[in-house]
Amino acid sequence: MRFSYLEHVAHEILPTIEIVWEISRTFHSDSDQYVSDYYQQIREMTHKHEALTGIEKLQAVIQDFYFELGFSDAPEPAVGAQRILLDRVISYRTGLPISLALLLQETAAYAGIQTDLVDFPGYPLLRFDFEQQSYFVDPLHGELLEGHQVQERFEDVTEDALDFSWDMFEAADQKTILMRYLTELKHAMIHDREFANxxxxxxxxxxxxxxxxxxxxxxxxxxxxxxxxQAAVDDYQYFVEQCPDDPSAQLLRLQLETWAAPQHVLH
Structure with a gap:
């Protein structure tokens, strides 16, 4: 199984949003309908903000995204794939923060605002630099944060286990973003027991x-x-050999030994 659009993300040949659209198309044949509707809506919406600039324009886009378009956080404590795949997030208007961040970033881009996704602990934030100051958008509900608020949140989320550094708030590269997005999607598929997906x-x-x-x-x-x-055995053996000290490796060793033991049939 090959996904050519994912094989060169280290070189960032394609825009991240285009890759995420392709991921949605893999699972839904009607994906393009929702994507087309979304672009039509944001083109119409962002056109009215042409006279604004800087932070005022960003605030207007945020207001429209969360109130006019009605995007919000996923209501379930354990979400399914429909809250992650962007076409379904557009349809239901609810999603995980990373999905909302990607859609908000694209909406802002259509208004002429350049934002970067930051790989923040817990969930990503969007970063906007204007007049030698950085602002951060919480994609959960659109709250606009300044530097000291971000530092306080970092300390709360990490419980002071990590030292704060502004180097952590540089733009995430495409590989980091897509690995995080796909990991969320993988967990949702497993939770929903959609194992083929x-x-x-x-x-x-x-x-x-x-x-x-x-x-x-x-x-x-x-x-x-x-x-x-048998295919699972090969993968488990590879993991045990590569990560022998990982806590899960010991459990997998026991499982592999159980599978390898002769099975006694009682008559």
Whole structure:
């Protein structure tokens, strides 16, 4: 299974949003309908802000995104893929922060505002630089944060386990964004027990990071759930060899030993 649009993300040949649209198309044949509707709406919406500039224009776009278009956080404590795949987020108007951040970033771009996605602990933020000051948008509900607020939030989220540094708030590269997005999607597919789709997502992740032992381990789990035990064995063995000290490696060793033991049939 190959995904050519994911194989060169380290070189950032394609825009991130175009890649995420392609991911949606993989799972939904009607994806383009929702994408087309979204672009029509944001073109009409952002046209009215042409006279504004800087932070005022950003605030106007945020207001429209969350109130006129009605985007909001996913209501469920454990979300499904429909809250992550962008075409369904557009349809339902609810999604995880990373999906909302990607859509808000594209909406801002259509208004002529350049923002960057920051790989913040917990969930990503959007960064906007204007007149030698950085502002951050919380994609959960559109709150605009200044530097000291971001630092306070960082300390709360990390519980002071990490030292704060502004170097952490540079724009995330495309690989980081897509790995985070696809990881959320993988977890949602597994939670919903959509294992065939989860396998597709794992293959997408491996297209970006081919030798990642943790993704290979997760592929083994999904294959096991799909009753492909021998293929799962190969993936589990690879993980155990590559990450022998990982806490899950010991459990997998025991599982592999159980599978390898002769089965006694009682008559």
């Amino acid at each position: 989860a396998l597709t997502v794992v293959h997408m992740l491996l297209a970006i990071s081919p030798d990642d032992p943790y993704e290979i381990r997760d592929r083994g789990y999904v294959l096991e759930e799909l009753d492909c035990q």
